[in-house]
Amino acid sequence: MYSDKLLPVRLLLFLRWATHTMWRLFPDSQAWAQFEKPVSGTSIWLKEKNPFENHPFSQDPDARLPEDAEVVVIGAGFIGGAVAYHWSKLGNSPLVVLEKEEVAGGSAGRNEGLVVMGRYYYMVYETVMRYLNKARTDLTDTCRDQLAHEFAAAYAKAAYANAELIEQTIREEGIECEYQRRGWVQATERDRLDRLEDSVRMAERTGFNDWVKITREEAFEISGINTPYPSGYSRGAATWHPAKWVWGLVKVALRSGDVQLFTRTRVLSIEDQGERYAVRTERGTINARYVVNATESATPFLFPSFHDVILPMQTQAAFGRSDGGTMKPAVGISGPKAFFGRHGEGILFGSDATRVPDREAGRNQPSRFITKYVITQLRELFGVEHVRVANEWSGTVSYTPDEYPIVGLMDDKRMYMIGGLAGSGSGVSFNAGRHVVQKILAIEGHDYYPEKYFSPSRFFC
Numbered sequence: 001m002y003s004d005k006l007l008p009v010r011l012l013l014f015l016r017w018a019t020h021t022m023w024r025l026f027p028d029s030q031a032w033a034q035f036e037k038p039v040s041g042t043s044i045w046l047k048e049k050n051p052f053e054n055h056p057f058s059q060d061p062d063a064r065l066p067e068d069a070e071v072v073v074i075g076a077g078f079i080g081g082a083v084a085y086h087w088s089k090l091g092n093s094p095l096v097v098l099e100k101e102e103v104a105g106g107s108a109g110r111n112e113g114l115v116v117m118g119r120y121y122y123m124v125y126e127t128v129m130r131y132l133n134k135a136r137t138d139l140t141d142t143c144r145d146q147l148a149h150e151f152a153a154a155y156a157k158a159a160y161a162n163a164e165l166i167e168q169t170i171r172e173e174g175i176e177c178e179y180q181r182r183g184w185v186q187a188t189e190r191d192r193l194d195r196l197e198d199s200v201r202m203a204e205r206t207g208f209n210d211w212v213k214i215t216r217e218e219a220f221e222i223s224g225i226n227t228p229y230p231s232g233y234s235r236g237a238a239t240w241h242p243a244k245w246v247w248g249l250v251k252v253a254l255r256s257g258d259v260q261l262f263t264r265t266r267v268l269s270i271e272d273q274g275e276r277y278a279v280r281t282e283r284g285t286i287n288a289r290y291v292v293n294a295t296e297s298a299t300p301f302l303f304p305s306f307h308d309v310i311l312p313m314q315t316q317a318a319f320g321r322s323d324g325g326t327m328k329p330a331v332g333i334s335g336p337k338a339f340f341g342r343h344g345e346g347i348l349f350g351s352d353a354t355r356v357p358d359r360e361a362g363r364n365q366p367s368r369f370i371t372k373y374v375i376t377q378l379r380e381l382f383g384v385e386h387v388r389v390a391n392e393w394s395g396t397v398s399y400t401p402d403e404y405p406i407v408g409l410m411d412d413k414r415m416y417m418i419g420g421l422a423g424s425g426s427g428v429s430f431n432a433g434r435h436v437v438q439k440i441l442a443i444e445g446h447d448y449y450p451e452k453y454f455s456p457s458r459f460f461c
């Protein structure tokens, strides 16, 4: 908070905020916000039975890993599910997915449930520019500006195609994941209004005009949020059941016969043996010609050299039965400090982006303080009358230093990764999964993830 202010002013503002929150907002909210005893730590998306629980061991306790595979995919979230799906459509040799827990048990099943159009152009430009200003002082201002624009354009082009590909796949495969496309309202604060204007102007100028400005009345009409200022609005964003999306992809993939899945199978190490990679797990070793790393925030745990490249950040959410106030269903809603969504008889809300140590990636350890703080916003923004929190969970997302994803080769051979999706996994993973599969199979196609921008080598020069 207050990142643009001088340190003494920041401290004073923080003290004022803390006093108001602790002595006013929290005590007031106790009258209308309660917590179940106990509150469940399971995300609402994972309450339903996982169709691939302990796969295939629940059906076949003697199942063994194959000794060889053309491709091993590590991780079964948005990214692993996407790679498996596209392989089942384009490949014709064995691909094995290894997941240390359950399919969609990581952030894929613990998120807010938005299908995003990726980050909007200005946001990508801004974060890349910030990084270049620090890391590429060898370049002139004009060069850095041009490069940041190139990065933003490449990202947005891939993300727009990703969103259409997702919608088309849901329709064609009949994946039942409660998909509804009604956009995403992102409310802003007074001191960010100029930024909103700039971002919308840049969207218009560059043609990536999914991102528009709407009036406070329009924001209320679309989402039910009460904000005194205009909002940003991503018109093409959608809502869905994120775990059902991944389960749907895996179901199609397994049907093909080329894809095998082993859950509760942790990969311990990967060794380059020349023509093959030895992928060692708790259940044995698979020799694979290609490896796709889809472990997202757990990547540095497996590849310590990524410690400063994939930064795990904790984000959390909660769900409670509630009247919901003015909040509308099936639309993405973000306030300046938290996100919200209405689902059935209740509401989902959450916040946070705190870096955690590599070994704690994937942890489920939400902060009750943050839940209580976001609750205070429910009344302010939506006039919520009551809420009873039943679920509270966290997950980790991963950021790269320039907050720009990595899609490409990790070595100069045949080991790929998709990662660093910066909390916008749905906006990158599906198209990126297709891209990697096309690369492995040497299939010609539009190059949505050019090496120049998306390769991890940009951090290892």
Ligand SMILES: Cc1cc2nc3c(=O)[nH]c(=O)nc-3n(C[C@H](O)[C@H](O)[C@H](O)COP(=O)(O)OP(=O)(O)OC[C@H]3O[C@@H](n4cnc5c(N)ncnc54)[C@H](O)[C@@H]3O)c2cc1C
Pocket: 074, 075, 076, 077, 078, 079, 080, 098, 099, 100, 101, 102, 103, 104, 105, 106, 107, 108, 109, 110, 111, 112, 113, 114, 115, 116, 265, 266, 267, 268, 294, 295, 296, 297, 298, 299, 302, 314, 315, 316, 317, 350, 394, 395, 396, 397, 398, 421, 422, 423, 424, 425, 426, 427, 429
């Ligand atoms: C609270 C919250 C809200 C969010 N909201 C949204 C949103 O609304 N929209 C959006 O697009 N994104 C959102 N995100 C981010 C989004 O969930 C992530 O960007 C996305 O899930 C990351 O890709 P993934 O699904 O493949 O990662 P994960 O789901 O984390 O998958 C990685 C998998 O790898 C497995 N794994 C790790 N190490 C190993 C190993 N050694 N061996 C075998 N398996 C391994 C893990 O168990 C895990 O299942 C949110 C995240 C959180 C936490």
